[in-house]
Amino acid sequence: MTRDSLPSLANDLRIACQRVSRRVRFDSTHELPPHHVAALGWLRDVTRSPGELAALEQVSRPSMTRTVNCLVAAGYVARADDPADGRRQVLSLTDAGRAVLRRTARNRDDWMVQRLSGLSASELALVRAATDLLDRVVAP
Amino acid sequence: MTRDSLPSLANDLRIACQRVSRRVRFDSTHELPPHHVAALGWLRDVTRSPGELAALEQVSRPSMTRTVNCLVAAGYVARADDPADGRRQVLSLTDAGRAVLRRTARNRDDWMVQRLSGLSASELALVRAATDLLDRVVAP
DNA sequence: TATTGTTATACTCTATAACTATA
DNA sequence: TATAGTTATAGAGTATAACAATA
Numbered sequence: 001m002t003r004d005s006l007p008s009l010a011n012d013l014r015i016a017c018q019r020v021s022r023r024v025r026f027d028s029t030h031e032l033p034p035h036h037v038a039a040l041g042w043l044r045d046v047t048r049s050p051g052e053l054a055a056l057e058q059v060s061r062p063s064m065t066r067t068v069n070c071l072v073a074a075g076y077v078a079r080a081d082d083p084a085d086g087r088r089q090v091l092s093l094t095d096a097g098r099a100v101l102r103r104t105a106r107n108r109d110d111w112m113v114q115r116l117s118g119l120s121a122s123e124l125a126l127v128r129a130a131t132d133l134l135d136r137v138v139a140p
Numbered sequence: 141m142t143r144d145s146l147p148s149l150a151n152d153l154r155i156a157c158q159r160v161s162r163r164v165r166f167d168s169t170h171e172l173p174p175h176h177v178a179a180l181g182w183l184r185d186v187t188r189s190p191g192e193l194a195a196l197e198q199v200s201r202p203s204m205t206r207t208v209n210c211l212v213a214a215g216y217v218a219r220a221d222d223p224a225d226g227r228r229q230v231l232s233l234t235d236a237g238r239a240v241l242r243r244t245a246r247n248r249d250d251w252m253v254q255r256l257s258g259l260s261a262s263e264l265a266l267v268r269a270a271t272d273l274l275d276r277v278v279a280p
Numbered sequence: 281t282a283t284t285g286t287t288a289t290a291c292t293c294t295a296t297a298a299c300t301a302t303a
Numbered sequence: 304t305a306t307a308g309t310t311a312t313a314g315a316g317t318a319t320a321a322c323a324a325t326a
Contacts, residue, residue: 086324226303
């Protein structure tokens with residue numbers, strides 16, 4: 001592994017990761033469209049405003065308004081006025097939202113578990129180490 | 141690494157891969173929309189019909205017709221009748237298509253190269269091995 | 281005057297159904 | 304009759320511009 005092969009490694013790694021993402025997306029449930037899942041994910045641990053979600057997902061505020069409307073209508077997200085700032089809204093996950101998020105994650109992982117189950121113990125250890133490393137490398 | 145931790149590994153690996161995909165998508169150029177790049181990618185080494193591309197990308201044939209029309213109009217893809225089957229078309233990359241694909245890949249990988257450059261030689265070797273393994277695991 | 285969120289409007293990508301040409 | 308590709312049409316997601324309410 002030399003410095004020179006960095007671009008090649010970067011390319012291969014990107015393709016492998018995109019392939020995983022793609023397959024996971026295709027094979028998981030169609031209960032919710034991907035961008036709805038993404039928006040819900042940002043609300044897993046904290047409350048956020050629609051504007052914050054738009055920034056995090058890098059979409060326009062009108063687009064996020066539409067997405068949030070769907071999620072509120074579906075009962076996955078609760079919307080409240082911010083007592084500290086009359087312009088702002090505070091979005092939070094409902095129990096139903098938490099449940100659908102859990103369901104989606106589980107279905108997504110089923111496919112991956114199936115794929116990984118064919119590996120040997122040493123291969124699994126390798127993937128484990130690489131995953132941790134990758135996590136550190138791409139951390140924001 | 142025990143069997144029991146497989147679901148946890150699957151989850152972590154999925155998240156890491158999705159994070160990479162996400163960052164790459166945001167940071168890459170907007171010269172071509174993602175699904176155009178994807179379609180071009182399937183033509184990198186072989187010729188294929190529109191129907192094959194639709195199946196590979198898991199979109200409807202009419203959608204792929206539209207995409208192919210754009211790529212042909214842009215000069216990235218050449219379209220010819222299949223001499224062996226009058227219903228079929230044969231699509232292939234043009235030089236311009238190959239160039240735009242190369243350009244896109246380079247821009248996408250810049251970010252990744254930068255991130256990976258902070259790793260040690262042994263860490264890079266680990267990522268290399270895991271990438272190859274992942275490729276095999278997720279292969280269609 | 282700046283910011284948060286919404287409404288109005290248009291464009292792109294997608295799908296299903298119906299059509300044409302070929303096998 | 305079945306298949307490859309197109310056309311017609313509609314639905315969903317996105318963006319920009321203009322607006323309302325609040326800071």
